[in-house]
Amino acid sequence: MNNSKPSIIIADDHPLLLKGLSDFLLEKGYNLLGSGTDGREAYNLITQKKPDIAILDIQMPYMSGIEIAQQCKGANISTKIVLITLHKEKELYQKAKELNIFGYILKEFALEEIENCIKTVKEGSPFFSEKIKEFIGVVQAEVSELDTLTPSEKKILKLIAQDKTNKEIASQLFISYRTVEKHRSNIITKLKIEPKTNSLLIWAKEHHDKLL
Amino acid sequence: MNNSKPSIIIADDHPLLLKGLSDFLLEKGYNLLGSGTDGREAYNLITQKKPDIAILDIQMPYMSGIEIAQQCKGANISTKIVLITLHKEKELYQKAKELNIFGYILKEFALEEIENCIKTVKEGSPFFSEKIKEFIGVVQAEVSELDTLTPSEKKILKLIAQDKTNKEIASQLFISYRTVEKHRSNIITKLKIEPKTNSLLIWAKEHHDKLL
DNA sequence: TATGAAATACGTGTTAACACGTAATTTTGT
DNA sequence: ACAAAATTACGTGTTAACACGTATTTCATA
Numbered sequence: 001m002n003n004s005k006p007s008i009i010i011a012d013d014h015p016l017l018l019k020g021l022s023d024f025l026l027e028k029g030y031n032l033l034g035s036g037t038d039g040r041e042a043y044n045l046i047t048q049k050k051p052d053i054a055i056l057d058i059q060m061p062y063m064s065g066i067e068i069a070q071q072c073k074g075a076n077i078s079t080k081i082v083l084i085t086l087h088k089e090k091e092l093y094q095k096a097k098e099l100n101i102f103g104y105i106l107k108e109f110a111l112e113e114i115e116n117c118i119k120t121v122k123e124g125s126p127f128f129s130e131k132i133k134e135f136i137g138v139v140q141a142e143v144s145e146l147d148t149l150t151p152s153e154k155k156i157l158k159l160i161a162q163d164k165t166n167k168e169i170a171s172q173l174f175i176s177y178r179t180v181e182k183h184r185s186n187i188i189t190k191l192k193i194e195p196k197t198n199s200l201l202i203w204a205k206e207h208h209d210k211l212l
Numbered sequence: 213m214n215n216s217k218p219s220i221i222i223a224d225d226h227p228l229l230l231k232g233l234s235d236f237l238l239e240k241g242y243n244l245l246g247s248g249t250d251g252r253e254a255y256n257l258i259t260q261k262k263p264d265i266a267i268l269d270i271q272m273p274y275m276s277g278i279e280i281a282q283q284c285k286g287a288n289i290s291t292k293i294v295l296i297t298l299h300k301e302k303e304l305y306q307k308a309k310e311l312n313i314f315g316y317i318l319k320e321f322a323l324e325e326i327e328n329c330i331k332t333v334k335e336g337s338p339f340f341s342e343k344i345k346e347f348i349g350v351v352q353a354e355v356s357e358l359d360t361l362t363p364s365e366k367k368i369l370k371l372i373a374q375d376k377t378n379k380e381i382a383s384q385l386f387i388s389y390r391t392v393e394k395h396r397s398n399i400i401t402k403l404k405i406e407p408k409t410n411s412l413l414i415w416a417k418e419h420h421d422k423l424l
Numbered sequence: 425t426a427t428g429a430a431a432t433a434c435g436t437g438t439t440a441a442c443a444c445g446t447a448a449t450t451t452t453g454t
Numbered sequence: 455a456c457a458a459a460a461t462t463a464c465g466t467g468t469t470a471a472c473a474c475g476t477a478t479t480t481c482a483t484a
Binding site: 151152176178182 | 430
Protein backbone atom coordinates (compact mmCIF):
# COMPACT_ATOMS: atom_id res chain seq x y z
CA MET A 1 0.00 0.00 0.00
CA ASN A 2 2.70 2.49 0.91
CA ASN A 3 4.41 1.53 -2.31
CA SER A 4 1.68 3.09 -4.41
CA LYS A 5 1.35 6.27 -2.35
CA PRO A 6 3.79 9.14 -2.88
CA SER A 7 5.96 10.32 -0.05
CA ILE A 8 5.01 13.81 1.02
CA ILE A 9 6.21 16.62 3.23
CA ILE A 10 3.98 19.54 4.14
CA ALA A 11 4.51 23.01 5.53
CA ASP A 12 2.20 25.79 6.68
CA ASP A 13 2.57 28.42 9.37
CA HIS A 14 -1.07 28.11 10.37
CA PRO A 15 -1.38 25.36 12.97
CA LEU A 16 -5.01 24.53 12.23
CA LEU A 17 -4.36 24.20 8.54
CA LEU A 18 -1.28 22.12 9.12
CA LYS A 19 -3.16 19.83 11.44
CA GLY A 20 -6.07 19.50 9.05
CA LEU A 21 -3.79 18.60 6.17
CA SER A 22 -1.60 16.33 8.21
CA ASP A 23 -4.51 14.37 9.65
CA PHE A 24 -6.09 14.10 6.23
CA LEU A 25 -2.99 12.70 4.59
CA LEU A 26 -2.36 10.23 7.37
CA GLU A 27 -5.94 9.02 7.27
CA LYS A 28 -5.62 8.49 3.55
CA GLY A 29 -2.53 6.42 4.12
CA TYR A 30 -0.03 8.71 2.47
CA ASN A 31 3.57 8.41 3.42
CA LEU A 32 3.91 11.66 5.34
CA LEU A 33 7.60 12.13 5.99
CA GLY A 34 7.34 15.30 8.01
CA SER A 35 5.77 18.68 8.46
CA GLY A 36 7.15 22.17 8.96
CA THR A 37 5.86 25.51 10.12
CA ASP A 38 8.19 27.82 8.24
CA GLY A 39 9.98 27.98 4.92
CA ARG A 40 13.43 27.13 6.20
CA GLU A 41 12.21 24.04 7.98
CA ALA A 42 10.32 23.01 4.87
CA TYR A 43 13.37 23.34 2.67
CA ASN A 44 15.47 21.33 5.07
CA LEU A 45 12.87 18.59 5.10
CA ILE A 46 12.88 18.49 1.31
CA THR A 47 16.65 18.22 1.02
CA GLN A 48 16.92 15.64 3.78
CA LYS A 49 13.97 13.42 3.06
CA LYS A 50 13.65 13.87 -0.71
CA PRO A 51 9.90 13.38 -0.84
CA ASP A 52 8.00 12.81 -4.09
CA ILE A 53 5.78 15.79 -3.34
CA ALA A 54 6.02 18.85 -1.13
CA ILE A 55 2.80 20.65 -0.26
CA LEU A 56 3.71 24.15 0.85
CA ASP A 57 1.91 27.26 1.95
CA ILE A 58 2.97 30.23 -0.12
CA GLN A 59 3.31 32.67 2.70
CA MET A 60 5.53 31.43 5.47
CA PRO A 61 8.24 32.98 7.65
CA TYR A 62 11.83 32.84 6.44
CA MET A 63 11.11 31.51 2.94
CA SER A 64 7.94 31.55 0.89
CA GLY A 65 6.69 28.53 -1.00
CA ILE A 66 7.84 30.25 -4.17
CA GLU A 67 11.31 30.79 -2.85
CA ILE A 68 11.54 27.16 -1.88
CA ALA A 69 10.48 26.18 -5.39
CA GLN A 70 13.19 28.45 -6.75
CA GLN A 71 15.82 26.91 -4.54
CA CYS A 72 14.70 23.38 -5.45
CA LYS A 73 14.94 24.21 -9.12
CA GLY A 74 18.38 25.68 -8.65
CA ALA A 75 19.54 22.62 -6.76
CA ASN A 76 17.96 20.20 -9.26
CA ILE A 77 15.77 18.65 -6.60
CA SER A 78 13.11 16.46 -8.20
CA THR A 79 10.43 16.88 -5.55
CA LYS A 80 7.23 18.14 -7.12
CA ILE A 81 6.02 21.31 -5.46
CA VAL A 82 2.35 21.92 -4.78
CA LEU A 83 1.45 25.28 -3.30
CA ILE A 84 -1.40 26.07 -0.93
CA THR A 85 -2.96 29.47 -1.29
CA LEU A 86 -5.88 31.11 0.42
CA HIS A 87 -6.32 33.83 -2.14
CA LYS A 88 -5.72 33.86 -5.80
CA GLU A 89 -2.51 35.78 -5.52
CA LYS A 90 -2.07 37.04 -8.98
CA GLU A 91 1.63 37.52 -9.26
CA LEU A 92 2.34 34.07 -7.95
CA TYR A 93 0.70 32.19 -10.79
CA GLN A 94 2.94 33.78 -13.33
CA LYS A 95 5.83 31.86 -11.94
CA ALA A 96 4.28 28.41 -12.22
CA LYS A 97 5.81 27.44 -15.52
CA GLU A 98 9.23 28.77 -14.73
CA LEU A 99 9.61 26.95 -11.48
CA ASN A 100 8.24 23.45 -12.03
CA ILE A 101 5.37 24.11 -9.69
CA PHE A 102 3.10 21.18 -10.22
CA GLY A 103 -0.07 22.54 -8.78
CA TYR A 104 -1.99 24.79 -6.52
CA ILE A 105 -4.39 23.83 -3.79
CA LEU A 106 -6.88 26.51 -2.95
CA LYS A 107 -7.77 26.46 0.71
CA GLU A 108 -11.41 26.18 -0.22
CA PHE A 109 -10.84 22.84 -1.99
CA ALA A 110 -12.89 19.93 -0.84
CA LEU A 111 -10.76 17.20 0.64
CA GLU A 112 -11.38 14.92 -2.36
CA GLU A 113 -10.02 17.57 -4.65
CA ILE A 114 -6.84 17.64 -2.64
CA GLU A 115 -6.53 13.92 -3.13
CA ASN A 116 -7.09 14.33 -6.89
CA CYS A 117 -4.33 16.87 -6.92
CA ILE A 118 -1.90 14.55 -5.21
CA LYS A 119 -2.74 11.64 -7.50
CA THR A 120 -2.39 13.74 -10.62
CA VAL A 121 0.92 15.16 -9.49
CA LYS A 122 2.20 11.72 -8.53
CA GLU A 123 1.53 10.59 -12.09
CA GLY A 124 3.69 13.39 -13.31
CA SER A 125 1.02 15.74 -14.61
CA PRO A 126 0.49 19.29 -13.37
CA PHE A 127 -2.74 19.95 -11.50
CA PHE A 128 -4.61 23.18 -12.08
CA SER A 129 -8.31 23.33 -11.31
CA GLU A 130 -10.62 24.98 -13.85
CA LYS A 131 -10.97 27.92 -11.53
CA ILE A 132 -7.25 28.50 -11.45
CA LYS A 133 -6.84 28.04 -15.21
CA GLU A 134 -9.51 30.64 -15.79
CA PHE A 135 -7.87 32.99 -13.36
CA ILE A 136 -4.46 32.52 -14.94
CA GLY A 137 -6.09 33.44 -18.27
CA VAL A 138 -7.36 36.70 -16.85
CA VAL A 139 -4.02 37.50 -15.26
CA GLN A 140 -2.14 36.74 -18.46
CA ALA A 141 -4.36 39.07 -20.45
CA GLU A 142 -3.67 41.84 -17.96
CA VAL A 143 0.02 41.10 -17.84
CA SER A 144 0.40 41.09 -21.61
CA GLU A 145 -1.24 44.48 -21.73
CA LEU A 146 1.36 45.61 -19.22
CA ASP A 147 4.01 44.16 -21.52
CA THR A 148 3.17 46.82 -24.08
CA LEU A 149 4.68 49.41 -21.75
CA THR A 150 8.27 50.52 -22.07
CA PRO A 151 10.63 50.09 -19.13
CA SER A 152 10.33 53.77 -18.23
CA GLU A 153 6.56 53.62 -18.35
CA LYS A 154 6.52 50.62 -16.02
CA LYS A 155 8.82 52.34 -13.59
CA ILE A 156 6.62 55.38 -13.50
CA LEU A 157 3.47 53.31 -13.11
CA LYS A 158 4.99 51.66 -10.08
CA LEU A 159 5.76 55.00 -8.52
CA ILE A 160 2.23 56.19 -9.20
CA ALA A 161 0.97 53.11 -7.37
CA GLN A 162 3.15 54.24 -4.47
CA ASP A 163 1.20 57.50 -4.26
CA LYS A 164 3.90 59.65 -5.77
CA THR A 165 2.94 62.91 -7.48
CA ASN A 166 4.37 63.81 -10.87
CA LYS A 167 6.74 66.26 -9.25
CA GLU A 168 7.99 63.63 -6.81
CA ILE A 169 8.49 61.08 -9.57
CA ALA A 170 10.35 63.62 -11.70
CA SER A 171 12.62 64.47 -8.81
CA GLN A 172 13.30 60.84 -8.01
CA LEU A 173 14.16 59.92 -11.60
CA PHE A 174 16.03 63.13 -12.40
CA ILE A 175 13.74 64.03 -15.28
CA SER A 176 11.31 66.83 -16.01
CA TYR A 177 7.82 66.66 -14.56
CA ARG A 178 6.69 67.33 -18.11
CA THR A 179 8.30 64.06 -19.12
CA VAL A 180 6.41 62.27 -16.37
CA GLU A 181 3.20 63.72 -17.72
CA LYS A 182 4.03 62.47 -21.17
CA HIS A 183 4.72 58.98 -19.87
CA ARG A 184 1.44 59.04 -17.96
CA SER A 185 -0.42 59.99 -21.08
CA ASN A 186 1.23 57.16 -22.97
CA ILE A 187 0.38 54.67 -20.22
CA ILE A 188 -3.27 55.70 -20.19
CA THR A 189 -3.45 55.24 -23.93
CA LYS A 190 -1.66 51.89 -24.02
CA LEU A 191 -3.66 50.39 -21.16
CA LYS A 192 -6.90 51.80 -22.55
CA ILE A 193 -7.78 53.37 -19.24
CA GLU A 194 -10.97 55.40 -19.24
CA PRO A 195 -10.09 59.10 -19.30
CA LYS A 196 -11.52 60.19 -15.97
CA THR A 197 -10.17 62.09 -13.04
CA ASN A 198 -7.68 60.07 -11.01
CA SER A 199 -8.19 57.06 -13.25
CA LEU A 200 -4.53 56.21 -13.56
CA LEU A 201 -3.91 56.39 -9.82
CA ILE A 202 -6.94 54.21 -9.22
CA TRP A 203 -5.87 51.68 -11.86
CA ALA A 204 -2.33 51.55 -10.55
CA LYS A 205 -3.48 50.86 -7.02
CA GLU A 206 -5.89 48.16 -8.13
CA HIS A 207 -3.17 46.41 -10.08
CA HIS A 208 -0.23 47.09 -7.81
CA ASP A 209 0.35 43.38 -7.27
CA LYS A 210 1.30 43.02 -10.92
CA LEU A 211 3.76 45.89 -10.91
CA LEU A 212 6.69 44.01 -9.52
CA MET B 213 -14.92 14.23 31.80
CA ASN B 214 -17.50 15.49 29.33
CA ASN B 215 -19.17 17.30 32.20
CA SER B 216 -16.28 19.72 32.57
CA LYS B 217 -15.85 20.36 28.84
CA PRO B 218 -18.11 22.84 27.06
CA SER B 219 -20.28 21.73 24.20
CA ILE B 220 -19.14 23.29 20.95
CA ILE B 221 -20.23 23.69 17.37
CA ILE B 222 -17.84 24.88 14.68
CA ALA B 223 -18.21 26.28 11.19
CA ASP B 224 -15.75 27.21 8.46
CA ASP B 225 -16.02 27.09 4.69
CA HIS B 226 -12.45 25.91 4.31
CA PRO B 227 -12.36 22.13 4.54
CA LEU B 228 -8.77 21.85 5.75
CA LEU B 229 -9.35 24.36 8.51
CA LEU B 230 -12.56 22.72 9.53
CA LYS B 231 -10.89 19.33 9.65
CA GLY B 232 -7.95 20.68 11.61
CA LEU B 233 -10.19 22.30 14.19
CA SER B 234 -12.58 19.39 14.39
CA ASP B 235 -9.84 16.82 14.89
CA PHE B 236 -8.17 19.04 17.48
CA LEU B 237 -11.31 19.45 19.55
CA LEU B 238 -12.17 15.79 19.40
CA GLU B 239 -8.64 14.82 20.45
CA LYS B 240 -8.90 17.17 23.39
CA GLY B 241 -12.14 15.52 24.43
CA TYR B 242 -14.44 18.45 23.81
CA ASN B 243 -18.08 17.77 23.27
CA LEU B 244 -18.28 18.61 19.58
CA LEU B 245 -21.95 18.70 18.68
CA GLY B 246 -21.55 19.37 15.01
CA SER B 247 -19.79 21.28 12.30
CA GLY B 248 -20.97 23.37 9.38
CA THR B 249 -19.50 24.74 6.19
CA ASP B 250 -21.66 27.83 5.75
CA GLY B 251 -23.34 30.45 7.87
CA ARG B 252 -26.87 29.15 7.51
CA GLU B 253 -25.89 25.67 8.56
CA ALA B 254 -23.98 27.11 11.50
CA TYR B 255 -26.94 29.12 12.68
CA ASN B 256 -29.23 26.12 12.44
CA LEU B 257 -26.79 24.06 14.48
CA ILE B 258 -26.71 26.74 17.16
CA THR B 259 -30.48 27.02 17.45
CA GLN B 260 -31.00 23.26 17.40
CA LYS B 261 -28.15 22.08 19.60
CA LYS B 262 -27.72 25.09 21.87
CA PRO B 263 -23.98 24.65 22.40
CA ASP B 264 -22.05 26.49 25.10
CA ILE B 265 -19.68 27.86 22.49
CA ALA B 266 -19.79 28.36 18.74
CA ILE B 267 -16.48 28.78 16.92
CA LEU B 268 -17.22 30.41 13.59
CA ASP B 269 -15.26 31.63 10.64
CA ILE B 270 -16.09 35.24 9.89
CA GLN B 271 -16.35 34.88 6.16
CA MET B 272 -18.72 32.16 5.11
CA PRO B 273 -21.36 31.79 2.42
CA TYR B 274 -24.93 32.81 3.25
CA MET B 275 -24.20 34.38 6.64
CA SER B 276 -20.99 35.71 8.11
CA GLY B 277 -19.88 34.93 11.63
CA ILE B 278 -20.87 38.47 12.53
CA GLU B 279 -24.33 38.10 11.14
CA ILE B 280 -24.79 34.91 13.10
CA ALA B 281 -23.71 36.73 16.25
CA GLN B 282 -26.25 39.42 15.49
CA GLN B 283 -29.02 36.92 15.01
CA CYS B 284 -28.09 35.10 18.22
CA LYS B 285 -28.18 38.34 20.14
CA GLY B 286 -31.54 39.22 18.65
CA ALA B 287 -32.90 35.84 19.55
CA ASN B 288 -31.41 35.90 23.07
CA ILE B 289 -29.41 32.79 22.42
CA SER B 290 -26.83 32.28 25.17
CA THR B 291 -24.21 30.48 23.09
CA LYS B 292 -20.90 32.29 23.33
CA ILE B 293 -19.53 33.19 19.93
CA VAL B 294 -15.85 32.89 19.11
CA LEU B 295 -14.79 34.07 15.68
CA ILE B 296 -11.96 32.73 13.56
CA THR B 297 -10.20 35.25 11.40
CA LEU B 298 -7.22 35.00 9.10
CA HIS B 299 -6.60 38.71 8.91
CA LYS B 300 -7.13 41.42 11.40
CA GLU B 301 -10.28 42.67 9.74
CA LYS B 302 -10.63 46.06 11.20
CA GLU B 303 -14.29 46.74 10.96
CA LEU B 304 -15.16 43.46 12.54
CA TYR B 305 -13.55 44.17 15.89
CA GLN B 306 -15.66 47.20 16.43
CA LYS B 307 -18.68 45.04 16.80
CA ALA B 308 -17.26 42.84 19.53
CA LYS B 309 -18.77 44.65 22.47
CA GLU B 310 -22.13 45.18 20.87
CA LEU B 311 -22.66 41.61 19.91
CA ASN B 312 -21.44 39.54 22.86
CA ILE B 313 -18.62 38.13 20.83
CA PHE B 314 -16.52 36.36 23.38
CA GLY B 315 -13.31 36.06 21.50
CA TYR B 316 -11.32 35.86 18.35
CA ILE B 317 -9.04 33.10 17.24
CA LEU B 318 -6.41 34.17 14.77
CA LYS B 319 -5.61 31.44 12.32
CA GLU B 320 -1.97 31.71 13.26
CA PHE B 321 -2.69 30.74 16.87
CA ALA B 322 -0.85 27.78 18.25
CA LEU B 323 -3.18 24.95 19.19
CA GLU B 324 -2.61 25.55 22.91
CA GLU B 325 -3.75 29.10 22.52
CA ILE B 326 -6.98 27.87 21.00
CA GLU B 327 -7.50 25.70 24.03
CA ASN B 328 -6.82 28.67 26.31
CA CYS B 329 -9.43 30.60 24.42
CA ILE B 330 -12.02 27.88 24.87
CA LYS B 331 -11.30 27.52 28.59
CA THR B 332 -11.47 31.25 29.18
CA VAL B 333 -14.71 31.59 27.30
CA LYS B 334 -16.21 28.62 29.11
CA GLU B 335 -15.50 30.39 32.40
CA GLY B 336 -17.48 33.34 31.15
CA SER B 337 -14.63 35.72 30.39
CA PRO B 338 -13.94 37.23 26.98
CA PHE B 339 -10.73 36.12 25.28
CA PHE B 340 -8.67 38.67 23.41
CA SER B 341 -4.99 38.03 22.84
CA GLU B 342 -2.56 40.90 23.42
CA LYS B 343 -2.12 41.24 19.70
CA ILE B 344 -5.81 41.75 19.17
CA LYS B 345 -6.15 44.16 22.10
CA GLU B 346 -3.38 46.28 20.66
CA PHE B 347 -4.98 46.21 17.25
CA ILE B 348 -8.35 47.18 18.66
CA GLY B 349 -6.66 50.16 20.28
CA VAL B 350 -5.30 51.35 16.97
CA VAL B 351 -8.64 50.86 15.26
CA GLN B 352 -10.49 52.73 17.98
CA ALA B 353 -8.19 55.72 17.67
CA GLU B 354 -8.87 55.85 13.96
CA VAL B 355 -12.58 55.34 14.38
CA SER B 356 -12.93 58.10 16.97
CA GLU B 357 -11.28 60.47 14.55
CA LEU B 358 -13.87 59.45 12.02
CA ASP B 359 -16.53 60.19 14.64
CA THR B 360 -15.65 63.87 14.43
CA LEU B 361 -17.15 63.92 10.95
CA THR B 362 -20.76 64.93 10.37
CA PRO B 363 -23.11 62.48 8.69
CA SER B 364 -22.82 64.31 5.38
CA GLU B 365 -19.06 64.29 5.54
CA LYS B 366 -19.04 60.55 6.16
CA LYS B 367 -21.36 59.93 3.25
CA ILE B 368 -19.14 61.91 0.95
CA LEU B 369 -16.01 60.19 2.21
CA LYS B 370 -17.56 56.86 1.38
CA LEU B 371 -18.32 57.96 -2.15
CA ILE B 372 -14.77 59.24 -2.55
CA ALA B 373 -13.56 55.79 -1.53
CA GLN B 374 -15.73 54.45 -4.31
CA ASP B 375 -13.76 56.46 -6.86
CA LYS B 376 -16.45 59.07 -7.42
CA THR B 377 -15.44 62.51 -8.65
CA ASN B 378 -16.84 65.64 -7.01
CA LYS B 379 -19.19 66.11 -9.93
CA GLU B 380 -20.48 62.57 -9.64
CA ILE B 381 -21.00 62.87 -5.90
CA ALA B 382 -22.82 66.16 -6.32
CA SER B 383 -25.08 64.65 -8.92
CA GLN B 384 -25.79 61.61 -6.80
CA LEU B 385 -26.65 63.64 -3.70
CA PHE B 386 -28.49 66.42 -5.53
CA ILE B 387 -26.16 69.12 -4.23
CA SER B 388 -23.70 71.54 -5.79
CA TYR B 389 -20.23 70.33 -6.64
CA ARG B 390 -19.07 73.38 -4.73
CA THR B 391 -20.70 71.93 -1.64
CA VAL B 392 -18.85 68.68 -2.18
CA GLU B 393 -15.62 70.61 -2.32
CA LYS B 394 -16.43 72.33 0.94
CA HIS B 395 -17.16 69.03 2.62
CA ARG B 396 -13.89 67.61 1.30
CA SER B 397 -12.01 70.54 2.70
CA ASN B 398 -13.66 70.04 6.07
CA ILE B 399 -12.87 66.32 6.04
CA ILE B 400 -9.21 66.95 5.25
CA THR B 401 -9.00 69.40 8.14
CA LYS B 402 -10.81 67.22 10.66
CA LEU B 403 -8.86 64.07 9.83
CA LYS B 404 -5.60 66.03 9.72
CA ILE B 405 -4.75 64.64 6.33
CA GLU B 406 -1.55 65.97 4.85
CA PRO B 407 -2.42 68.53 2.16
CA LYS B 408 -0.97 66.81 -0.86
CA THR B 409 -2.30 65.91 -4.25
CA ASN B 410 -4.82 63.09 -4.15
CA SER B 411 -4.32 62.70 -0.41
CA LEU B 412 -8.00 62.40 0.40
CA LEU B 413 -8.64 59.76 -2.25
CA ILE B 414 -5.62 57.81 -1.06
CA TRP B 415 -6.70 58.08 2.58
CA ALA B 416 -10.25 57.05 1.79
CA LYS B 417 -9.12 53.97 -0.11
CA GLU B 418 -6.72 52.94 2.65
CA HIS B 419 -9.44 53.23 5.25
CA HIS B 420 -12.40 52.07 3.21
CA ASP B 421 -13.03 49.15 5.55
CA LYS B 422 -13.95 51.61 8.30
CA LEU B 423 -16.38 53.55 6.18
CA LEU B 424 -19.32 51.28 6.63
C1' DT C 425 24.96 52.98 -41.32
C1' DA C 426 20.06 53.56 -41.35
C1' DT C 427 15.82 53.05 -39.17
C1' DG C 428 12.50 52.67 -35.67
C1' DA C 429 11.53 52.83 -30.90
C1' DA C 430 12.29 54.88 -26.58
C1' DA C 431 13.27 58.69 -23.82
C1' DT C 432 13.13 63.27 -23.04
C1' DA C 433 11.03 67.83 -22.88
C1' DC C 434 8.48 71.38 -24.30
C1' DG C 435 3.85 74.36 -26.18
C1' DT C 436 -0.81 75.22 -25.28
C1' DG C 437 -5.18 74.53 -23.33
C1' DT C 438 -8.82 72.65 -20.05
C1' DT C 439 -10.55 71.04 -15.87
C1' DA C 440 -10.65 69.03 -11.33
C1' DA C 441 -8.93 69.24 -6.81
C1' DC C 442 -7.39 71.83 -3.60
C1' DA C 443 -6.94 76.40 -0.30
C1' DC C 444 -8.98 80.10 2.31
C1' DG C 445 -12.70 82.57 2.96
C1' DT C 446 -17.84 84.53 3.44
C1' DA C 447 -22.57 83.85 4.26
C1' DA C 448 -27.36 82.21 4.37
C1' DT C 449 -30.46 78.64 5.62
C1' DT C 450 -31.82 74.61 7.98
C1' DT C 451 -31.56 71.41 11.60
C1' DT C 452 -30.70 70.00 16.13
C1' DG C 453 -30.41 70.21 21.02
C1' DT C 454 -31.39 72.41 25.30
C1' DA D 455 -37.19 80.29 21.79
C1' DC D 456 -32.49 80.47 21.13
C1' DA D 457 -27.86 79.10 20.11
C1' DA D 458 -24.88 76.11 17.97
C1' DA D 459 -23.99 72.88 14.57
C1' DA D 460 -24.75 71.21 10.12
C1' DT D 461 -25.66 71.97 5.50
C1' DT D 462 -25.45 74.38 1.55
C1' DA D 463 -23.29 77.30 -1.87
C1' DC D 464 -20.68 80.73 -3.51
C1' DG D 465 -16.02 84.07 -4.45
C1' DT D 466 -11.37 83.89 -5.69
C1' DG D 467 -7.03 81.93 -6.49
C1' DT D 468 -3.47 78.18 -7.32
C1' DT D 469 -1.81 74.00 -8.95
C1' DA D 470 -1.74 69.29 -10.52
C1' DA D 471 -3.47 66.14 -13.75
C1' DC D 472 -4.96 65.57 -17.86
C1' DA D 473 -5.36 66.21 -23.46
C1' DC D 474 -3.25 66.77 -27.90
C1' DG D 475 0.51 67.93 -30.11
C1' DT D 476 5.69 68.89 -31.81
C1' DA D 477 10.46 67.90 -31.74
C1' DT D 478 15.14 66.37 -30.52
C1' DT D 479 18.24 63.05 -28.82
C1' DT D 480 19.53 58.51 -27.62
C1' DC D 481 19.45 53.68 -27.99
C1' DA D 482 18.90 49.20 -30.10
C1' DT D 483 18.82 46.41 -33.98
C1' DA D 484 19.24 44.78 -38.62
